Amino acid sequence: NFAEGITTSNLGKPGFEKALEQHSAYCDALKGCGLELIVLDADERYPDGCFVEDTAIITSEAAVITKPGAESRMGEEAEISGILSEFRKIEAVKLPGTLDGGDVLRVENHFFIGISGRTNMDGARQLSEILTKYGYTASVTEVGEGLHLKSGIAYLGEGNFISIEGFSRISGSRGIIISDIRESYSANCLRVNDFLLIPKGFPESKKKIIELGYNIIELNMSEFRKMDGGLTCLSLLFI
Known part of the structure; x- marks a missing residue:
């Protein structure tokens, strides 16, 4: 599908x-x-499930599980969280925050977080606070046209x-x-x-x-x- x-x-x-x-x-x-x-095996519940980038942000210290901004994609992150928990400490973005991994650009130890139709300010704030705990820096930028920042x-x-x-x-x-x-x-x-x-x-x-x-x-x-x-x-x- x-x-x-x-x-x-x-x-x-x-x-x-x-x-x-x-x-x-x-x-x-x-x-x-x-x-x-x-x-991973295909999950017929999620037609966009192959786009796994949107479900997590991974650093050497932790995996931040996102909250996808499209309603039809909410839930994709659950299986990813279970898998990543075998390799990293798990952190998570929570509603009302939304965040797609495609809106997060890592440049060395700094993360640019795009505000888009999928990622809101609350999601960006939560991710920034989590990253700061591990010694990273982050800033927010407007995506404007286009789906994601990394588009x-x-x-x-x-x-x-x-x-x-x-x-x-x-x-x-x-x-x-x-x-x-x-x-x-x-x-x-x-x-x-x-x-x-x-x-x-x-x-x-x-x-x-x-x-x-x-x-x-x-x-x-x-x-x-x-x-x-x-x-x-x-x-x-x-x-």
Whole structure:
């Protein structure tokens, strides 16, 4: 029931078999980056359940279980909490706070928290207070257009970002600013160890990323894009 999830993309229905192929390639890429994977069984109650990033924020000290901002996604976090409790101390955002992990951008030891249609000020405040307990800093920024903060910006490491123009207030002059709206989807990249996973089909962004010296792995994300998903959405990294 993947195609029954929430989307604003107007790109048509995703092909289920093609989505499975792309997800398999994604998992293979993560393994190729040196990761061990925990792959969860599908839960038919949650069509958006593959986008596990939204359910938790993980640091080396704790896992903060979120409270998804879309009503149809509330409950996804319960299974994730049980799994993460085997590896991390559990903290949690509570209602009336809402928070999607896609609105949280980590830059070294600072966390930018986006206020969006899915993440409210109370959720951002709770997360900030939890992170502060563990020695991190946090700040709040408005997402404006777009689903999540990380729909339009990624931290690549080494002080570099890739972002749409609207988030240049975060990235400044460090890295890549995407001025061509046709390439805006390429702002959602995923750094894993010495590799950078990027979405396939965005030649200008790819060229600029290579010029910065990153080892790239290019993946076709067409079916997940149809459901407002990207590279960061499909995994939770233990860091």
